[in-house]
Amino acid sequence: MTTKTSFSASGNRQIMAPAGPSVADTLPSIDFGFDDLRDRMAKFTAKFDAFIEQGRKHVLEERNKFRMNIAEVQEDQRMKKKDIEIMQVKTSTYQQTLEKEEAETREMESAIASLSAQRDAHLASRDNLKKQIAQTQAEIETRLAAQRAHAEQQESQRRFNVPELDFWITNLCLRIEGAGQDDRLKFVFTHIDEKNWEREAWFELSTSSREYDVKHCRPKLERESVEKVLDKVNESRELVVLLKGMRELFVEALKS
Numbered sequence: 001m002t003t004k005t006s007f008s009a010s011g012n013r014q015i016m017a018p019a020g021p022s023v024a025d026t027l028p029s030i031d032f033g034f035d036d037l038r039d040r041m042a043k044f045t046a047k048f049d050a051f052i053e054q055g056r057k058h059v060l061e062e063r064n065k066f067r068m069n070i071a072e073v074q075e076d077q078r079m080k081k082k083d084i085e086i087m088q089v090k091t092s093t094y095q096q097t098l099e100k101e102e103a104e105t106r107e108m109e110s111a112i113a114s115l116s117a118q119r120d121a122h123l124a125s126r127d128n129l130k131k132q133i134a135q136t137q138a139e140i141e142t143r144l145a146a147q148r149a150h151a152e153q154q155e156s157q158r159r160f161n162v163p164e165l166d167f168w169i170t171n172l173c174l175r176i177e178g179a180g181q182d183d184r185l186k187f188v189f190t191h192i193d194e195k196n197w198e199r200e201a202w203f204e205l206s207t208s209s210r211e212y213d214v215k216h217c218r219p220k221l222e223r224e225s226v227e228k229v230l231d232k233v234n235e236s237r238e239l240v241v242l243l244k245g246m247r248e249l250f251v252e253a254l255k256s
Helices: 034-160 163-171 223-236 239-255
Strands: 005-007 014-016 174-178 184-189 201-206 213-218
Touching: 163 174, 184 239, 201 239, 213 223, 213 239, 223 239
Parallel strands: none
Antiparallel strands: 005 014, 174 184, 184 201, 201 213
16 A cells, blocks of 8 residues: 655645545445435425515515505595695685675675665655645645635625625615624624614624524524524525525514
């Protein structure tokens, strides 16, 4: 058995080869089951690779799903933002509409107040005009009544301003006087008392209406007798009937 000498390429150190069999050769052989271990390692590696691949796919799926969710959330946020912008525009428009309506309401209230004031003024003016019209109508009625009374008085005076009146004044011993009122005349008779021709008897005739009416007389006569004479006079509308009838009543009254 020869001894071999070798040098390493790097260090040029001399290595002495052992003479005879090595210690490793003398050790008993041990079966570690490398093939089985290798097979198990290969299977583990395959399972691990499959697990990693599955995990990678799951991660990819989750990431894609997350990205989709993020995209959906972003789209939802974009839509929400758009909805918010639309609502802001609507709110602004609604606020402007409210302000416009409030302004119009104030204008309408002001116009209503002005119209109410005008209405009240017109009503007050109308009431004043009504009062003035009523006063004017009352004044007109009063004047018309006065005119009618004056006309009736004139008419009554014209009744006595006839030529035959002078005849009856002379024949009936009569004179006509005023009675202190515009619508009355006083007729005074004399020569009715045989014992005293100067003794007077008189009556007051009202001419305020179309119908004759005796208000006062001296000496006092029964009203029923006077009414009978007035009925005849108002029926005939002849003054001489009144004069003769009243003279006869006075004569009878003085005789009694």
